[in-house]
Amino acid sequence: xxxxxxxxxxxxxxxxxxxxxxxxxxxxxxxxxxxxxxxxxxxxxxxxxxxxxxxxxxxxxxxxxxxxxxxxxxxxxxxxxxxxxxxxxxxxxxxxxxxxxxxxxxxxxxxxxxxxxxxxxxxxxxxxxxxxxxxxxxxxxxxxxxxxxxxxxxxxxx
Numbered sequence: 001x002x003x004x005x006x007x008x009x010x011x012x013x014x015x016x017x018x019x020x021x022x023x024x025x026x027x028x029x030x031x032x033x034x035x036x037x038x039x040x041x042x043x044x045x046x047x048x049x050x051x052x053x054x055x056x057x058x059x060x061x062x063x064x065x066x067x068x069x070x071x072x073x074x075x076x077x078x079x080x081x082x083x084x085x086x087x088x089x090x091x092x093x094x095x096x097x098x099x100x101x102x103x104x105x106x107x108x109x110x111x112x113x114x115x116x117x118x119x120x121x122x123x124x125x126x127x128x129x130x131x132x133x134x135x136x137x138x139x140x141x142x143x144x145x146x147x148x149x150x151x152x153x154x155x156x157x158x
Contacts, residue, residue: 029119055099
């Protein structure tokens with residue numbers, strides 16, 4: 001089995017392996033942080049974006065999360081109930097609300113990130129120097145995959 005399809009593109013098997021490795025590693029990192037609040041992926045993502053870009057209107061946060069505003073409202077409600085984010089009226093538009101991270105929310109997010117980083121650091125420490133160099137050299141490529149726009153679907157495949 002080769003890692004390319006003969007034209008330089010990754011084989012479907014290589015794509016599947018990468019997808020599976022990323023998904024399993026993420027799941028292990030999520031389990032390692034095992035926070036007692038049982039936050040969902042969507043809630044953690046909204047919490048992190050709120051910390052990074054807040055205070056934000058729900059619509060702005062929904063756009064960043066690429067979900068509909070009503071979905072994000074349902075995502076944020078448990079975060080408000082747990083006092084991880086706060087809602088306050090938007091001073092420039094009384095019909096809107098702003099969400100911002102609370103000190104408790106920042107502490108929870110920091111704790112989760114530390115636990116996940118500690119697990120990853122322990123695993124990376126067990127790599128031999130050549131493997132570690134290979135992994136670190138791959139970081140810019142993996143980061144590029146995060147920002148690479150999706151190509152337009154082929155005609156008839158929408």
